[in-house]
Amino acid sequence: MRSIRKILSLCELQPGDILAIYTDTGKSPALVEGFFGAALALELEPLMLTIPAPHRMLQEPSPPALLAMKGAKMVADLSSEQWLYTNGLNEILDSGGRVLQVLSTEHTLVKMTPTEALVQRAQRVAKMLTKAKEIRITSDNGTDVVANVEGRNGWGQDGIARVPGEWDSTPSSIFACAPIEGSVEGTLVVEPGDFVWTTPKEILVSEQMTIKLKKGRAAEIQGRADARMTGSWLASFGDPNSYVVAHTGFGGDPRASIDQAQEVESIEGCINFALGANIFRGLGGKNKAKSHLDIMLMKQSMFLDDECVVKDGKIVHPELAIGPIQ
Structure with a gap:
């Protein structure tokens, strides 16, 4: 191939x-x-x-x-x-x-083969996340989450592994940072059209779900069927560390789409918010857990030290602009 x-x-x-x-x-x-x-x-x-x-x-x-x-x-x-x-x-x-x-299918490998432009974008975002002291996520529908990331390394996933000691996932374009344990506070509103990556079957959200975050943990998950399924999935592991905030960031590949689960986290401007395990050298997290849950938010905004990098699901920072991908 x-x-x-x-x-x-x-x-x-x-x-x-x-x-x-x-x-x-x-x-x-x-x-x-x-x-x-x-x-x-x-x-x-x-x-x-x-x-x-x-x-x-x-x-x-x-x-x-x-x-x-x-x-x-x-x-x-x-x-x-x-x-x-x-x-x-x-x-x-x-x-x-x-x-x-x-993790991807053959179709996604062909569709989203890594490029040097995306590698360079990942490197730029990683530097921005590493420099940041605070990440804030907001939305018009009520999301307001603040995380302390001072001293944590930013992670720029680009789909290739070139240097000794490097991990990556291909094809992907995912940027993330692990907040300081116990620091995340606020309300995360998950909207219809967002994505919750439970296994073996993921959830394409059809009704609003509200997650209350206190001292770095998901303290409450409010809503109807989607909220109950998410809560039941987390509870099934019997591990309190499954509720700890693992990482947050955003995706960077304009070719990614929501119809393939392995592509969703890479969607350009899609904000990722994860709960559970994060003991990975690239993130520097300290939470060992039996599970890892990725939540993908399609139309929300992210600020690094009050500087907007993603606005309503679109990457807006001028340093992160890229041309058409061939």
Whole structure:
């Protein structure tokens, strides 16, 4: 697949580099074969690691699989369940390995293949988030959330992994920062047309939901059916840390759309707001939890130290403008 070859080429792997392909029986065989074939075409040394499909999110890799991945130049993570916020992932990154997560479908890989323009946008946003001391989210319908992010690293996800110790997810364009624990306060109003990424079935919101945030946690989830489903999903883990605010930020790819779950968080100007685990080196978060819930807000605004970067779901900061993506 041409798009996979381009992605691996953008990661600047060299002939002879070992690419560990970590997958399971729940993943599309065509996608797995595509990465194996692209690795051979680029004269890499592919190493296949296949496990039974995970029965839950954030499942730690087994010790033998972890050892093999730590010995590779890069890991193509084709697991059917994310394990981003795990100790095993951080071990790989700390050893100098790179990990490129692939949650998307073949269609999305072709549609949203990473570009240098999006890589540069991600780098600019990461610097802005790192510099910021406070993030504020507002909307005309009642959202007003304030988070202290002073001293936290901004994360610019661009769909490639080029340097030792780097994690990314392809294809994606997601920018985020983990607030200081206990600092988030306010009211988050989730509107019809917004998106809540529960698993195995996500929620395309059809009625207003209000989340009251106190001392860095979701203290109340108010509303009707969508609110009850979201609350039940969080409660199913039996973990109080599932309610802790994990990160917030926004998406940056104009090609992304809401009809594919793996694309939603990358929608240009879509604000992400997550609850649960965030123990990932790129974010610097400290909350270990059994779950991670992403909420995507389509028409809200974000301010970094009172400077507007997203207005009503549109990126408006002049430093973040990009031309048409080819």
